[in-house]
Amino acid sequence: MVVFGRISQALLRSSLTQSRQLSASAAHGHGEQAARTWKILSFVVAVPGVTVCMLNVYLKMQAHAAHHVEPEFVPYSHLRIRSKRFPWGDGNKSLFHNSEMNALPDGYEGRSE
Template sequence: MVSFGRISQALLRSSMIQTRQLSASAAHSHGEQTARTWKILSFVVALPGVAVCMLNMYLKMQQHAAHHVEPEFVPYSHLRIRSKRFPWGDGNKSLFHNPEVNALPDGYEGREE
């Protein structure tokens, strides 16, 4: 009876070791498969999705620019106050000045109204 117990324990240990080795290799294989799946999804779904969104915004911007009418300049006294000159350029334009969108205190640049 004692020998039967020792044999069964030895068989049980060997089966546990084999099970651990099999599960470890299966987990490793699963990780590789998951990484491959996400890589494929990134290239097949995410990048084309970003490209479609960029194309959509570009076309909407072109459509908006075709119909854009600039509002007339009204020299309100409370807007575009320059109590101190800016330390760059001519001192009248902000750091991120855009001549097509931002007006100066006396009107838009390059246009006589």
């Protein structure tokens, strides 16, 4: 039992010494230097990385849209059922309706097929 007490006291002393050393190093400007390093890394690595990713997605979207062919509208009876009108607009379009991608029960808007 005495040995356990001595070991726990030694561990406690070492942890106190470590915490004092950490707080002392922070007082000498180590925290400021680390914050400056992360700020520089954010502007030099993160911002250009996000910019390159955004450019890549934009260019791929443009290439996809250039050769995108819309499928022919087929008025299947089980799709686009309107048993009750929507409570907004003309009652025929869903809340997140996209006139280029979503067809109405009688076809796409502004196109005659």
